[in-house]
Amino acid sequence: MPGIVYVVDDDASYRTAIKRLLEKTGYRVVTYASAQQLLDQRPDENSPGCILLDVRMRGLSGPDLQSRLIEFGSTLPIVFLTGYMDITVTVKAIKAGADNFFIKPVRSDELLRAIEKALARHETALALKGELETLRARLSTLTPRQRQVFEIIVRGKTNKHAARELGSTERTIKAHRQVIMEKMNVQSLAQLVTIAERLGVLAQVSGPLNDETGAG
Template sequence: MSGLVHIVEGDLSAQAGIDGLLRACGYRTKAYGSTDEILSQIPDDEGASCILVDVEKPDTDVPDLFDRLNKAGSNLPVICLSGQSDVRSGVKAIKAGAEDFFTKPVASEELIVAIDRAIARHRLASQQESRLRAARQRLLLLTRREREVFDLVIRGKMNKQVAFVLGTTERTVKAHRHKVMEKLQIRSVVELVSCAERLGLLRFADP
């Protein structure tokens, strides 16, 4: 499925021009007349997408837009267009969180490259988040004892050490460890540690 671009443009003529260009390049589009309009219906679960917004006053509009998007829980990349050619405004927009900032008129090729990059980043971020959600769900499948074994193994404890800490046998630990790997769909300890790190479970590891 092609990427989706949310076009925020108050000038209907400019909006139609951008919409036509993007559709001709294979994108799906949704148009909004203002930032208030898109913020009232924050896009969600529509696949890889980005927001293309024309801002009148980058210094004030862009920080406010990102503040409101963040509060609404949106993680869509945002590309800003502006009629102002002030370099300082562009820098502020990027610091505020903009994926890219262009002064109008912008070359079609440049805009398409930026949109491709933004959508690719959003697609990758969505895939990573989906994998993390799946890993969190699989983690819930572990029994209390399996979770204890998991927590010790990811901190580098050997089977013998895990057995000592838990007051059980090394053979039992091996059996629990096998179940942990099976339930988490992981094939090696290195992968197990990597998974734990991605889930933020190593922040409280022993020094």
């Protein structure tokens, strides 16, 4: 699986050895001598990647970097490496979302499997992110009135109910509904409801909507 592995370790010889192993396997590799260096030269998160991160380093530690990246909203999976087992640190890192945790020296096949899994997870996350961005873009094309109709019908309300709630007619609501289906590129109400759930629209809508835009 193609992908970029970002190696963060203050041991130059270890960085070199890991880089050779990963490049031999077919991965692109970017190395950093410190956690701060990665923060200063943030990875591109629009391509599948993962971080291979040492726990104990001069300056910011691996867990410190993990916390910073979480604050920045990073989605890059992290595989931790450490020369010293510390249960507290391990549990904290895993709870914070680390993909895996290895004690040096780690077997090459185990490390490569962990990296492959991490890259696959990030690739899936990127695909889902792309799908959501597409759905949000489609939703943004709805007019204010169409958005009102959308938010009513995805709650399971009928055209008659929507017409009454918006002070419109069933015929007008039906026309809006057809345009909404076309703009959102769906064939059924069930698909429209699924989109509303994925975008969090259903969670945002509660109670009757107020009509401030007039009929039709």
